[in-house]
Amino acid sequence: MKNRNTLQRRLVLETVRRMHNHPTADEIFREIATENTLISKATVYRNLKILSEQGEILHIPIPNGADCFDFQTAPHYHMECRGCERVFDVDMPYQKDLEKKVLNRNGLLIESHHIVFQGLCPHCQEQKALEHQKKTG
């Protein structure tokens, strides 16, 4: 008898489905808390874990930062902006065949992969351009 349908679990799921900007656990917590309902951050973490294990939401592990979550569960790639550190969806088909390109000379069994791109979002590109103008006069 697993997986009870509690108010808190429903709220976490609904909130992730509603926020389309790769929210972190903390952002989800704040979104729920500011609305009306009292919820514990531990509960948010626990439910995010359960929901992503069940495939209801997608867990995106972020190196050097808070992991974030996505309502879109089909595997896809992300870019982390080195300016604002926000996470964006990348417009590239999922490379199913990438894992086959690994030579198994060393006996490793590959099961899945993640690609994280680094770069600049449009807004931060502008910022950098302005900074550069200022410097060069």
Added chain:
Amino acid sequence: MKNRNTLQRRLVLETVRRMHNHPTADEIFREIATENTLISKATVYRNLKILSEQGEILHIPIPNGADCFDFQTAPHYHMECRGCERVFDVDMPYQKDLEKKVLNRNGLLIESHHIVFQGLCPHCQEQKALEHQKKTG
């Protein structure tokens, strides 16, 4: 006048160059500490940061775990074993052209990328096989 050649910085660099198993900051700290020299963990972190910024060593950010470092500075990919959580080099050429496959419909500027594979190392494949034998009798 940056970048002084201190004993601690030399030790961190030498230790990373000597350990060929993707050590974490803590493993590097313990390696240096157990030998002979007193070193602070903060100093290890500071020097790892400086050395990787200078391209002397490679910083490998690991989602959901301690970042690790590599004496081999040419870009290459890694696999994280879901059994023992160790990091292994993956035998696949660097996909320089991957970034060009991203459609810039959304205006993102891609500068670099990381691929992390998940899977099982040879040792953990054996372990899993033994476990399975035990269960099925």
Added chain:
DNA sequence: ATACATGCAAACACTTTGCAGCACA
């Protein structure tokens, strides 16, 4: 002489856990 580096401890960011009470099935 003076930046830059160090050691130490405290702070930090993110996440998990122990426990007593609560509530869904």
Added chain:
DNA sequence: TGTGCTGCAAAGTGTTTGCATGTAT
């Protein structure tokens, strides 16, 4: 009714920082 869930606080993990002192150049 009982297992699963919650809130709270505390602990855990990995990393950074403030500060007084030390040292390479």
